[in-house]
Amino acid sequence: MDTLYQCPYCGEPDALDLESDVDMDSPGDQVFVRDCSVCCQPWTVTVHVSTTGTRSVTIDR
Numbered sequence: 445m446d447t448l449y450q451c452p453y454c455g456e457p458d459a460l461d462l463e464s465d466v467d468m469d470s471p472g473d474q475v476f477v478r479d480c481s482v483c484c485q486p487w488t489v490t491v492h493v494s495t496t497g498t499r500s501v502t503i504d505r
């Protein structure tokens with residue numbers, strides 16, 4: 445399921461397909477880089493997966 449996140453560069457919302465990039469069975473921080481589909485700038489996406497399977501997403505430049 446895609447969720448919309450705001451691009452830190454152009455401010456446009458863009459969908460992030462976390463299922464293909466994040467291993468939900470591995471608690472901890474997972475970082476990957478993904479280009480904005482609007483302005484093509486690289487997002488640094490940090491996903492924190494807790495031991496209970498809850499994830500929180502942070503997007504930085």
Ligand SMILES: [Zn+2]
Binds near residue numbers: 451453454480483485
């Ligand atoms: Zn953008």
